[in-house]
Amino acid sequence: MAVRKKIDKIEFRLFSSKMIQKLSAAKIYTPNTYDEDGYPIEGGLMDPRLGVIDPGIKCKTCGGRLGECQGHFGHVELTRPVIHVGYAREVYLLLKMTCRVCGRILIQKEELDSYKLENITPTESNAIWENAQKVSESEGKCPHCGEKQVKIKFVRPYSYYEGENNLLVTDIRERFEKINDEDLRYLGLKVRPDWLILSSIPVLPITTRPSITLESSDRSEDDLTHKLVDILRINQRLEENINSGAPQLIIEDLWDLLQYHVATYFDNGITGIPPARHRSGRPLKTIAQRLKSKEGRFRKNLSGKRVNFSARTVISPDPNLSINEVAVPEIIAMELTVPEEVNDRNIEELRLYVLNGPHVHPGAHNVITPIGRKRIMEENKEEIAKTVTEGDIVERHLKDGDVVIFNRQPSLHRISMMCHRVRVLPEKTLRLNTAVCAPYNADFDGDEMNLHVPQSEEAIAEADILMKVQECIISPRYGKPIIGGRQDHVTGMTLLTRDEVELSRAEALDITRNTVELPKGKKRFTGKEIFSLMLPKDFSLEYKGKQSRVKIDKGKLVSGVIDKEGLGGILLEKLFTRYGSDVSREFIDKSTLLSIRAIMKYGFSVGIDDSDLSEEALKKIRDITKKAKAKVDELVQSYHKGELRIIPGKSMEETLEDMVMAELSHVRNAAGEIAEEYSRHTSSLIMSRSGARGSLLNLTQMAGIVGQQAVRGKRIKRGYNARTLPHFKKGDVSSEANGFVASSFKMGLTPTEYFFHSMGGRESLVDTAIRTARSGYMQRRLINALQDLVVYPDGTVRGDTGVIVQFNYGEDGIDPTNECYIEGF
């Protein structure tokens, strides 16, 4: 749509009482809403002039029906004026800085004259605000009329005292009316201060506070309506009391009550006054509560919205899919639609879909013709199929090859949403290749994911070109692959590419089916040869893998074992930068399939005996531990004797602590080395060496020794009086009384060790909880601050008004997902 008029500026101001009345379609004066017959009362809160919420009725003001008429404001004339709570502070400041008699700003004329009235800057008027308050603060005299000023006291949320006397709202309004317009301009105000005092309030249209009809045909009114009823009721009582000449005290009480109701109508969360409650005791949700916080209008309905053409279910893995694909259950595929324009090439196909109707898979839901939209149903599908002509748009089911956007929350980075191709399959889960779990941070313990179907050719093309999974292989965060084989893929490929692997043709065929073609006539294959079949013919690379140097020459794996670095690291990165995303995708698809077949061929399992160590190794570890404990005791003793050599810049205690820590952490390292040296060639070791899963530390802790537990980065020192646990003697300084766990997970921990271990575990648990909360908030602020920045085609980064932020994106104009990262540059 062409832009006809451009908004130059938007200014927020206050309504005067006159404006409120002028905008009002009806004066509301009675707290009753319906008469005995259930019809709305004129002048009541459900006045038909305020809009329509029931179907079939015409609006009394504009004549529109439900949906056409967006409602009209009414107004209530308050018997006595009240303060607008949102501006209570401003009222206070204005009272302080104007004269109580003549209404001028409490600043000398000469000083005011020194400012140019035509263009007063915000800084200047801020200075005037500051200075004008000083006179009444010190009870000085007005520089204009010489009247002595009295100090004003403000009691939240809306009471004012002048000295000892309560200032009535009517008095305040009188004072404000005396302030002249020129003075207001010095203050930078564009509104009359008497508008801060409400003598009438707007009544929201009924469309914004619709009543709900319950099953028992009872009406349940909106909270705002309840609140307005309260206001009207008090307003009426106040008027009656004034007219019957009630004592001033009663009138002031009722007046205050009116003030309370009007204040809570705006905001029911003001500190200092009790929130207005519903009959059931639930606090009312008034205007401010509708807008505020996460559940409010802004964050719930405007910054984030519910959308159509989306699906969500549990995810599960499917290694037979390409990384570009996502398997969509047929039931979902029959619910989601893609609009497709009919042309001479697809007319037969689309006609078939129409003929299938909405309940058979490749079917269709609607046909959009120039005349209108027709819903396809079982009864009329044949008829509609005949009328389908070129230029119509058929909303057909999702089918194989369609472009969709797949997402998992929390959507922390851009690769949390990627574009996949649809594969419609039976069963009820969304399925993806396990190689794409990493960017989504997905696993299959019940995770759910979302799917969105783009609805225009432009959106489809954009998603396909920019967000396709194969384009996201390199992470923009660190310029290295984030998608690629992992866990069993790594293990499997490691097993396959070992030096000693040799397979018969039959075995090789079994492993490579559907992936690569074996060269004809050859009888025996090494694992390396099979792997090489997936590489481009002119690909050469040498790199240091996790466990060996890998040499690839002209597409042949010459030496080395393929591990994590090969499946998801340097090898994939080079493949991507030299041959592009298609080749990389193919490599990932094939290598993951191949490696899974390989691991299944050999079989791979982990058992408790993986962490068995020989008696000899265990003895060595025990000896080291014993020696270290003795060393610690020695250190403590020399500390008590004062013989410890103090590390410069540290106290005696810190020195001891450091040395003990060093000694104990040395134990674990030594134990790790022994465990690795003596451990048999187990599955656990294969996994940790190839980078598939688990680290050497994990193995050490299982087989050897768990090691020192830490809370706040220090050994555990506190707890009970002079000891960490009641199991120890007071003043016990031994390592085991301070959180050193000498057992291994396999042997089992002693009760005290278990307790210390739990302490460390709890700390890390709490830390992760806090970290996610904090980083989430930080992320929100960053998103809000940066969401308008756009990289333009010329490489500049500009804000929403076209202001340049960077002259070349990231200073070098490089897109890290497409460029090669140069190590050590």
Added chain:
Amino acid sequence: MGSKLKNALVPKHEILDEKKSEKILKFYNITPNELPRMLKSDPAIRELNPKVGDIVGITRISPTAGNAFYYRLVIEG
């Protein structure tokens, strides 16, 4: 105190002449208002005696881009 312009941590700042300024604006197809700003009193350029409306060219040494160029408009303050 020595000149701040000579400090190794302060990238090279220079006031562009009219011809160069013109060229920059034309290259990016912008008006001076769309440039990032910098105060006239900014310590990095104070010694150059800039006028309001001048465009300051900044050449930063970047590990990935070699020399990275940046331009800022001098404003009052």
